[in-house]
Amino acid sequence: MFATQNIFAQYAGFKPIADVLAFKAKFTQESSKIRSLSCQFVQEKSLEALSEKIQSKGKFYFKKDNKVRIEYLKPFSYLLVMNGDKMLVKDENKTNQVNTSSNKLFKQINRILLDCLQGNVMNSVDFSSKAFESNSQYLIELKPKTKTLSGYFKSILLWVDKKDYTATLIQFDESGGDKTSLQFVEKKINPTLADTLFAVGTSN
Numbered sequence: 308m309f310a311t312q313n314i315f316a317q318y319a320g321f322k323p324i325a326d327v328l329a330f331k332a333k334f335t336q337e338s339s340k341i342r343s344l345s346c347q348f349v350q351e352k353s354l355e356a357l358s359e360k361i362q363s364k365g366k367f368y369f370k371k372d373n374k375v376r377i378e379y380l381k382p383f384s385y386l387l388v389m390n391g392d393k394m395l396v397k398d399e400n401k402t403n404q405v406n407t408s409s410n411k412l413f414k415q416i417n418r419i420l421l422d423c424l425q426g427n428v429m430n431s432v433d434f435s436s437k438a439f440e441s442n443s444q445y446l447i448e449l450k451p452k453t454k455t456l457s458g459y460f461k462s463i464l465l466w467v468d469k470k471d472y473t474a475t476l477i478q479f480d481e482s483g484g485d486k487t488s489l490q491f492v493e494k495k496i497n498p499t500l501a502d503t504l505f506a507v508g509t510s511n
Contacts (some may be wrong), residue, residue: 388504
């Protein structure tokens, strides 16, 4: 659906947004109406050393404030829960709890994801941003400002649906040449989500 590798340089079909300040204000305003979100996701990982892509599928949940659950179901079982400064990582064999405030990379990824979902991503002091639009979507390009982040990411791209201002795709272009994209489908806006979904404990 998205030819992400081919549009990195030119963003075919997109043009620069004329009034970026108005767009930023509207993005933040509309995103503030989203109190919760559930959807399916498709993740594609393109490795520099391999020609084929690695695809994973699962369920994604978001709830204000600062609660995210990413549940991988295929081809393997893997769970990632972020709740404030705490993170739970669980695979089939073990469970680890991480405090994101003491891990700079986890903290940045957590912050990026939440800023994308909450419409604040263009206000980040850690990234410079550009905004583009097509008939149906917005595209936000983020470039790291700091040396630390530049060591991990070359850029981060965010596609946003014009109808409801929710993310349809997030792509991380890593400095080493690998790319990871998360495409969000079958979205439900403001569903009732139990707090237990975001509990950072071993019972998830």
